[in-house]
Amino acid sequence: MTTWESVQEFLLEPTTWSGPDSIWVRLGEHIWVSVAAVIIAGLLVLPLAVWLGHIRRGSAVATAVVNIGRAVPSFGILAIAFLVLVQMGAGVGEPWAVLVALIALAAPPMFTNTVAGIQAVEPATIESARGMGLTEREVLTGVELPLSAPLMMEGVRIAFVQVIATATLGALVAWGGLGRYIVDGFARQDMGRLIVGAVLVGLLAIAAELGLSAMQRGTTPPGIRPDR
């Protein structure tokens, strides 16, 4: 059977389109866990990052965080989180271990880009804002955050695309998501299943990339848009 035939065969199976292992269920699981991981990571690290950016400290910390974040393997975190959480009473097949690993993956780029983005705002701009009588809060919300929004959004975009690609690992610890097709396809030597899974993950990552790039442009204040 050729690769293309096995893809067709997989796409023609009724279980591919309905039931607990259907593309819709797997896509839904994949998206919600990815979105949740990025949102939770944002809630965890953005307040600190914004504050560090505002007081213009911690750029060394930011660099260290992103370097450590790059070095720690998501699969390692996933395996440890799985074993620990199961011992604490979490059920096999529940998404918690995957969430932990993805939050750890999403946090560093968001943290670093936010710190760097705020610190990249021209000191002269902030001085003039203060000179105009803006309070520190107003300087932050009215000047620093809008001006750093494109870089912050870029951090979110990087994090989200990485998370979508990495959420496939969840299938190795009995969770679902689109990684299920990749892991099962590999184990069963079912090329069709494997390829459909990989392509869907790729398409989802591209869609996220395009969507968030548009949002990144949208959040860029008119004054600093390159195409003005």
Place this chain on the structure above:
Amino acid sequence: MRKPFRARAVGAILGLALVAAACGSGDGAEEGTPPEGDPIRVASFNFNESVIVAEIYAQGLEANGYTVERQLNLGNREVVKPALEGGEIDLVPEYTGSLGGFLEVEQSSEQDTMWESARAAFEELGVTLLAYSPAQDKNAYVVTGETAEEFSLASVSDLQPVAGELIFGGPPECPERPLCLPGLEEVYGLEFAEFVPLDAGGPITVAALEGGEIDVGLLFTTSGVIAANEWVSLDDDMGLNPAENIVPAIRTEVVEAYGDDLVALLDSYSEALTTEDLTAMNARADLDQEDPALIAEEWLTTNGFLE
């Protein structure tokens, strides 16, 4: 053609002679010149038992002067078999029945028959199956004590009236494997309510069975966890599973390069290894997290292969 040990046992004198020969050659290598040639690349499947047996081979070979490279925990049979055929690895502990199923030969619960058909099929692919060990490890269909009591389950056929309400958990390849879901359906007529893809009788399947996410789990008959948790391994009363003797699968080129000394050495390990040994060693690795290399070393020492 080398014969399995059961066949040898028929002629006790011949058997003794062979064992003596095996020991003799081992000693000779220790004293004399080390065997020359490429390193022997020893691989294993991705579960502890396979790692332990591979370590027994590897450490035993090393002690007799062979150079060994380890590729342990390589993956499932879908990964290991092509690696062996392709010459990326040289030696792996196989299971006669599962291998035979993979090679699409007829399955048999007779140890000799199963070994002979797997051997013949693998030979064509450039891989030699040496003599098999009496140690066996079959697929075990396991339920918790509570589940067994609730549905009064002792054998796999007891599942027939209740399978439709139960969730089955096993490795991701289970829906395609003749000894897993397809075999259970064909031989026993079992259709479970749901199949959950987990791992190959490892910590995930154990945790899922413990946590009640699945009702029936695919483990191995030599799993230490079954007895430790007072779980019930359902009796394969209709004989779905073939004989599953552990057998060294080694590339024919390597056998030819090193000759009878190597074969005699591996045969001596196969002959000494028992199912009880496997169960005890698995329990130490799976439950007590002991290092498979140390467990293997201890086995070699206890059985007189290492000092």
